[in-house]
Amino acid sequence: MHIAGAVRVVVSAAACGVLLTTLTSCGDGNDPQKDGADSSTAAEGGRSKAPTTDLKRIPDVGDRLRSKIPAESRQVVAVYGEGKNSPDSTVVLYTKSGSTWDRKAAWKGHNGKKGWTTDHHEDDKRSPVGVFTLSDAAGVLPDPGARLPYTQTASIQAPHYWAKAAWHDFDYVIAIDYNRVKGTPPNDPTRPQGQSKGGSIWLHMDHGSGTSACVSVSKQAMEHILRTLDPKQHPVIVMGDRADLRA
Incomplete structure (x- = not known):
């Protein structure tokens, strides 16, 4: 992890699928979600009584x-999008013990404000469907108390011309x-597949509505x-709308 590289990342680095130098925000300016608490009844597939251990x-x-x-x-964050064009999702943390999985926690969350896509491009306002590793935090x-390499930096602070x-x-x-x-701070602007394929897709704190392409949950959830x-x-994170996830 190149922690020292954080000091070389300029404030205009990409964030949440868009550049901080643009006027585009991760949200649409709606009021923040009020409860933001862990959802003890939220379950994969919408089944509140679904099995949670030895899966x-x-x-x-x-x-x-x-x-x-x-x-x-042996750790999976699963993001169950409510629909292809929906910004709403349920985020569930699973851990593996032996050969079986246990559901450890679940929270309300949000994804791209226009939903999901299997062919993500810059500024399409949709989150990419797929399985992705989780390597770096900031x-x-x-x-x-993060276990992932963590970079504290003011360079990723959301600008105050965004919605409060x-x-x-x-x-x-x-x-x-x-x-x-991988192995660079989250706001490193390098995009191996090119700028048009988008990037800086993050799991970050929720403001109560859809994002530009990221996944968001409450502060308590992020800390957990x-x-x-x-x-x-x-x-890893497994993410997508329910239909694509089941395919």
Whole structure:
């Protein structure tokens, strides 16, 4: 992890799928979500009484995406989008013990304000469907006890010409390894697949509405996830609308 590289990242680095130098925000300016608390009844597939322990596989994730989860991964953040064109989602944390999975926590969340896509491009306002590793974290706030390499930096702070509801979006972030270089701070602007494929897709704090392409959850959820994800467990995120996830 090139922690020292954080000081070389300029304030105009990409954030949440758009450049901080643009007028585009991660949200649409709606009021922030008021509850923001862990959802003890939220469940994969919308089933509040679904089994939560000794699961043979991640629920409602079909063979296509399940085959892309690395065999060594023992921590999965699953993002169940409510619909192809919906900004609403449920975020569930699973951990593997032996050969089975346990659901550890679930939260209300948001994704791209226009929903999901299997062919993400810059500024399409849709989150990319897929399986991505989780390697690097950062935030405006001090390290809350993250196990992933964490860079505290003011360079990712949301500008105050954005809607006030979004000012704290990047207090905590985890880079989703889509079109980025692992081992660099989340706001490193390098995009191996090119600028047109978008980038800087993050898991970050929620402001109560859809994002430009990121996934967002409450501050409490971010703290819990940061303190739980362990590089030694090879964490990944599996994300998409329910139909694509089941395919």
